[in-house]
Amino acid sequence: MDFAKIELRQYLAKIKANRAKITPQRVEILNIFLNNKNDHFTAEEILVKLTSSKTGQATVYRTLELFCSIGILKKVIFKNDEISRYDLVDLNNRHFHHHLVCSNCGKVIEIQDDLLEILEEKIEKEYQFKVSNHELIFNGICSECKGSDINEP
Amino acid sequence: MDFAKIELRQYLAKIKANRAKITPQRVEILNIFLNNKNDHFTAEEILVKLTSSKTGQATVYRTLELFCSIGILKKVIFKNDEISRYDLVDLNNRHFHHHLVCSNCGKVIEIQDDLLEILEEKIEKEYQFKVSNHELIFNGICSECKGSDINEP
């Protein structure tokens, strides 16, 4: 739990560094992501989790966008539903992870593999294209769905 | 030009194979993609190109979705604008290509590299995840924008 506090502090520092203010709403939203690191929430899902407080939806959208612009969150869109989802950026990891999205149950698995470095180098040389970011999504069938019939999640 | 006709026939055959009808609207939309293979049109862009005929927007959306579902088009969403775009699938190429998206001018470069096969194999072994498709987008700065100042497209 103390570790979580230290982590939170890192993110708050990043907000301050961008001359944005620390508000209860922002801290609350940040904590939702910190406490659910394997999830990929939509704006609406965040809004639901905030029903106890009276945070408005505009604030949620504005906060999520702020966090993306300062590098705290990353927006991802899976082809399943095409809704914007947000994923906490690991401040201590240079590269963003990739996603395996199961076409059957919709589960999203994160992988940390970094084999793309080779590809990036090749692209920078061959196309003179300076890569700043990449996003890789694999669609397919996860191990749990493999044996079973094709059903909804 | 004859080659184009043969190509068109392949796609029309695919429509028939899916028990869908060949209508003037569908042929017209298909031809737009065949004649602009390097573009990634949005539904609206297609609609504009059809102003001469009186095709309705609902038809455009329904046709694009049909083409996706039968494997003639592939939907791609670039983070620049987040609008759905459509890319013709090469019926003779097993793997879909990848995209380099310039953060400065918005240009989209297609690359055919297939280094992902290695990664796919690794993923199938390590995660027991059967990959059926992948999508890889590199964001960065293209060669033309490299030297120049950062401007709009």
Add this chain to the structure above:
DNA sequence: CTCAGTGCAAACCGTTTGCAAACGT
């Protein structure tokens, strides 16, 4: 002849915006 496909306009829904009040620093 029959049902899939079309056009139109209205509905949909995730997201954005304008503005006055409330708050962080």
Add this chain to the structure above:
DNA sequence: ACGTTTGCAAACGGTTTGCACTGAG
């Protein structure tokens, strides 16, 4: 005190839908 941030509700814009008409097979 100042400029940010917030909440509300209305607007926005890409996409979908309902329905009667049309046309491909």
